[in-house]
Each structure stands twice: as C-alpha cells, then as structure tokens.
Amino acid sequence: MVAVSKSEPEPKRRADEDGDTLLSVDSIDTHYGESHILFDLSLSIDRGDIVALVGRNGAGKTTTLRSIMGLTPVTNGEITKGGEQIHRREPHEIRNRGISWIPEERRVFTGLTVEENLRLAAHSGDGAQADRFEEIYRRFPRLDERRGQDAGTLSGGEQQMLAIARALLGPETDLLLLDEPSEGLAPQIVDDVAAIIRELNEEGVTILLVEQNAEMALELADYAYVLETGAIVHESPAAELATDREAMESYLGVK
Template sequence: MSDPLLELRDVEAGYGETQVLEGVSLDVHAGETVALVGRNGVGKTTTLRSILGAVTPTGGRISYDGEEITAIDPVETVRRGVGIVPEERRVFPGLSVEENLRIGSYGGSDTPNRRSVDEVLDTFENLSRRRESRGVDLSGGEQQMLSIGRALVAGADLLMLDEPTEGLAPLIVERVVDLVEEINDEGITVLLVEQNVAVALELADRVYILDKGTVVYEGTPAELEADERILDRYLGVSV
C-alpha cells in the first residue's frame, strides 16, 4: 500500500492542564473514507482540531501528503488542502448562502478538487433555491450542506467531518450519507467523526475506535460489526 495521505503518530494534545489525547496513531490513505468513533468525551473532536492546527499537539507527529504539519496554524493547513466541517457548522447567520460560500472560497487550496461557488450550488439543489437566504433562516440540514459546500470551495482534498448527522431528521441523514459517498467517489478523502455508528459503518472503508484519548481498535466495518464484545465495551451499541 502507498504511503498514507494523513499520518498521526503518538499524538498528545489537550487544553491547558487537561490532557485529552494520550498518544493517538492512525493513517488515512488517499481515496479512503475513515471513521473515528467512540463515546462522548474520548477525544474525537480534539483529534480533528489537532490535525487542523486549532490545537497544537504537545507530543507526537502529524504528517499530511508527506510533510509534517504538527505545528502549523489552521490557515496554512487549509492552504495545503485540508478542510473541516465542524460539529457546530459555524454558518455566518447574517450572510446569505452565496455570501457564506464566497467567504469559503477566499484563501484555501488550489487543488483539482476545488469547486466554484456555482458548481457547489449546482450540486446542492436546496442551496441553489435558497442562495439569497440568510444562514440563520436555513434548516439544520441546509446548514450542514452549506458547511460542506464551504469546505469544497476552499479546495479540500481531505475533508474532515465532525458529527455531520447530529440532530438531523432521518431523511436528511440519508441525504448527507449520499452526499459524503458522492464526494468520496469524486476523489476527496474523508475522515469522519460520527456518533451514529450505523452511519459510520455504512460510509467507512476502515474504522478506528478512540477511548480515553488513545486508539483501541482498528478494522473494517465488517470486522467491527462481527465483534459484539468490542461494540458493547467501547460503543455501547449493537448493529
């Protein structure tokens, strides 16, 4: 197998005196969808923030596309082709759909996967119909689509999604799942943090389980589904 697009080795990170990550190691290869799952508070979001540069690791190493990015800031990380759709979505409430997308197009990375605002609007029919609507007037599903679209206009080659289906109605969850599959099929690598284990297993090529700030399991969705002991111990679910 080729070298990973994203590589974390023994990454330690936290907030002030609070240590959250206790040596996280994982790989994401180009073209994959990799899911990072675990109970609340185990460090999933901190892992994404460490990759982005919003949290500076206190130990270990993060490499992207063959270059170390452990200590660079989020602006530089995004310029290298790493995009994030945060759990809070962070849509600008007073700006229109089109204005939110245009802000996302400033800076970013000039990768082959970079989309224009019009291309994103053509992809997201709901957003196209509401291009003049303010962010605050959008539904939760529309805000999620807008947040994903904003990462696409910034030229993400690696798209990190933090709880993309949280709080969404089942029909909208299905649309988000379809959208993530389409994005991945078009060549964008995906690192997915998802509390909905069924969704994570449906989308992922490989799955990591995080517990108490460290990776405790790696395998395929089929392998994880077959291991009821691991599912119950670390996720408290059956699938």
C-alpha cells in the same frame, strides 16, 4: 473477530504496508492547559478512503480533529500529510495544504445569506470562482433555491449542506475532516448527508469522519478507529467492526 482490548491492540496499519498514506498521525499527545486529552494517539488515512473515528461522548474525537488542523497544538508526536510535517504549522497553512474541517454544529454565518457564506469561503466575489459556484449549486440544488436566504433560517440539514459546500470552496481540498455531520438531523436528512459524503469520496476526496452515529459511520467507512478516553483502543476494517457485536457494545454501547 475478537474485540481488541486496551492491553492487546491490533497491529497498526502503516504507510509502508499500504503505500499511499495521505495523512499520518504518529503517537501524539494533546493537552488543554494542564488537562491531558489525547494519549499516544496514532492513526493513518489512505488516499481515497473514508476513515471513521468513533467513540462515546468525551472520548477526544473533536480534539483529534483540532490537533490535525493545528487549532489545539500537539505536545508530543507528529502529524504529516503526504510526507510533509504539518503539526507545527498555523491552521491557515494547514488549510492551504488541502485539509478542510467542518466543525460540529456547522457554524455557518447565520446573519448572512447562503450566497454570502459561500463567497466568504471562496475569498472572491466573481471571476475565476463563477464556475465553482455553479458547480456547488448543481451539487446542492436546495442551496441554489435559497441563494438569497439567511443561513440562520435554513433547516439543520440545509445548514449542513452549506457547511460542506463552504469547505469545497477556497483552496483545493483533498482531505475533508467531518465532525458529527448527522447530529440533530432527521433520519431522511441523515441519509441525504450520507449520500453526499459517499459522492464526494467517489469523486476523489479522502474523508476522516467523526460520528456519534457509529452505524452510519461504519456503513460509509473503509477503515475504523475506536477512541476511548483519549486513546485508540481498537482498529479494523469498518465492515469487521460493524459485525462484531461484542466490540460494538463494549466500546460504543450499540447492542
């Protein structure tokens, strides 16, 4: 495979080619005040896939997720989920349409217990949520062991598990946006988090994975986009990019 240059991008993967696109980001621009951050950015995510969005620090990866969630509104272009336009909706409306975002650095409520963090996410203390809580604790036995422990005293890996668990509560999630889930974690814990991501996907959750750890992201993903200074400069099946050493070094600094 030949690395794709900025001037000669690969043909984009379109909904009519695949037939089951869950999320489509079409030619968006995003600004922070007067600063232009994303430039004519397009990507699509097929239902059931893991899609990796990789790039160097400052490339605009988190801004892409914030744009999808309506936290940093786009100034041009459109975003649709299941064919419904969502880019003009409020963040809570987008969440209610099945998109959940786990931000960088987890952002758990450190002064609350594990159980309290989860109950806040579910907006319920008992009743219909009881079975879902038990399902979460079965999936994350470490959280079960620490139900009454303050989240701020958990390890980084445990906080990441709590952040993922919170995202699975509340409105049903069929698209999960993950921002740097391996950041600051020991290698063994990174493997544990990767296994959780893979398991969620096997159970039907579609995932957009933003990762500085490109090798981990590409191992998990079906398809990959490379972002550089706010623009997509390369896209391909993830396995192709992972074995293209020229592209990996040029775009991501991986030798």
